[in-house]
Amino acid sequence: MISEALIETYQQDGVVCLRDVISKEWLALASEGIDQNLKNPGRFFRDHTPAGSSSRYVFEYWTWPQTPQFEQVIMNSPVGEIAGTLMRANHVHMVMDNWFMREAGARNGAPWHHDEPYFDFEGTLCIVWIPLERAPVEDGLTFIRGSHRWGQLYVAPEFSENVPFNCEGSAYQTVPDIDAHPEDYEFLSWDVDVGDCLVFDFRTLHCVTNKQKSAQETQRRVTFRFGADDTVFSPRGKWTEETSAYLMEFGQKPESPIDCKLMPKVWGRTLTWR
Numbered sequence: 001m002i003s004e005a006l007i008e009t010y011q012q013d014g015v016v017c018l019r020d021v022i023s024k025e026w027l028a029l030a031s032e033g034i035d036q037n038l039k040n041p042g043r044f045f046r047d048h049t050p051a052g053s054s055s056r057y058v059f060e061y062w063t064w065p066q067t068p069q070f071e072q073v074i075m076n077s078p079v080g081e082i083a084g085t086l087m088r089a090n091h092v093h094m095v096m097d098n099w100f101m102r103e104a105g106a107r108n109g110a111p112w113h114h115d116e117p118y119f120d121f122e123g124t125l126c127i128v129w130i131p132l133e134r135a136p137v138e139d140g141l142t143f144i145r146g147s148h149r150w151g152q153l154y155v156a157p158e159f160s161e162n163v164p165f166n167c168e169g170s171a172y173q174t175v176p177d178i179d180a181h182p183e184d185y186e187f188l189s190w191d192v193d194v195g196d197c198l199v200f201d202f203r204t205l206h207c208v209t210n211k212q213k214s215a216q217e218t219q220r221r222v223t224f225r226f227g228a229d230d231t232v233f234s235p236r237g238k239w240t241e242e243t244s245a246y247l248m249e250f251g252q253k254p255e256s257p258i259d260c261k262l263m264p265k266v267w268g269r270t271l272t273w274r
Contacts, residue, residue, distance in 0.1 A: 001078075002085045014148035014170050016202035017190040018082065019198050026077040027194060030222045040202040042066055043246075049199035055105035062246075062262065069177035070097050075185045079100055079128045079197075079224050080267035086199050091268030093258045095121060096225040102208075103218045109208030112175050114147070115225070117156040117167055120244045121258075123231035125202040132220040139219060142209045144178065145186040147169045148201035151238050156239065165239045173225055178205070225244040226266075231258055 001021065010016045021163065037045065037060050043058040064070040071078065074094050084092040096119070102109060116125060129141065154175045156165040178185060189209060191196060202225075233252050236243035244254075252260040 002082065004031070007088065008199075009041065010199065011088075012149075013143075013145050013188065014144045015145075015198060015200035015206070016086065017192060018199065020195045021078060021082065021191075022195050022197055023077075024195070026073050027077075027130070027132060029069040029073050029129065031072075032218070033063065033067045034132075034222070035122070036067055037063050037099070038071065038101075044161045049106070053106065056110070057100075057102050057106045059098060059100040061096050062151055063099070064094075064097045065262065067134050073222075074224065074266055075264075078129075079137055080154065080226060082197070082199060083128055083224070083226035084267045084269075087126055087226070087228045089124065090270075091229050091265055092226045093263045094224060094232065094266045095119070095125065095227045095231070095258070095263055098223045100221045100223070101218065104216060107155055109210070110141075110206075111179050113157050114154060114203050114205050115170060117152070117153055117165070117236065118171070118240070119202075119225070120232045120235045120240050120247070121202075121227055121231055122232055124228035124237040125231055127200055127202065128224045128226070128228055129198040129200070129226045130224075131194065132222065133217065134194055135219065135221075136214050137189045137191055138210050139216070140187065140189060140192050141206050142187050142189040143200060144205040145188050147185075147205040148203035151205075153203075158251055167239060168237050171231055175205070178207075203254045222224075226265070227258055229257075232256060233258060 006016055042063055043060050045059045049056045064074055080092050152173060153171050155167045155172045158165060233256060235254055250260040250262045
């Protein structure tokens with residue numbers, strides 16, 4: 001399903017689009033999972049809807065222990081194998097499940113960012129991004145080709161107001177004003193249909209394409225974050241204290257490989273139980 005040429009493209013560009021790889025069975029389960037979470041929000045439900053807006057921008061993560069539908073997708077669908085193959089990993093752990101809903105009329109969306117500064121992990125990681133409704137270019141994501149290879153960490157913007165988090169340390173630089181100098185970058189984006197998915201590196205810069213415009217239709221997206229065999233849990237600082245403490249409640253040790261039941265191994269080249 002995934003050729004060596006596609007793996008090489010992923011390694012060089014930091015993102016690829018895979019066509020018709022997520023079956024209707026898994027999409028239906030993901031949709032049911034979102035519906036269940038909306039009715040019974042969990043600990044990590046977040047509402048980033050601006051004050052006065054009637055159109056919501058909400059998301060939730062680490063839902064799978066309470067949501068059997070997501071557990072089935074994580075454990076039995078091809079998403080783990082897709083991630084591991086593209087990362088050239090020996091095995092992968094599911095680091096985090098995460099869904100987003102941006103209702104028609106919502107004006108806010110993800111600004112330019114990359115995922116690594118939001119999470120307490122170092123090593124080789126990727127995101128599998130799956131739309132539950134068709135995502136034409138203008139309603140999808142835009143990436144900067146090869147930005148995962150720049151060797152740079154950027155301050156994590158806050159999605160609702162696009163103000164920087166307080167990322168301590170000289171390692172974190174301000175995200176460049178990409179929109180002011182588009183000629184300096186090579187952009188990648190796709191029309192993504194239902195059944196397709198995007199896979200991108202944790203350090204690939206990206207944003208919601210129409211972040212300055214209202215969503216024309218309600219958009220639901222499911223993402224799964226995976227860590228390869230070299231991934232280490234490394235708490236970053238005060239801005240990730242809630243999630244790092246949560247993982248340590250499950251017995252995850254700092255500065256150590258992933259090893260807790262919240263982040264199970266879901267694929268490996270030598271696994272025989274799948």
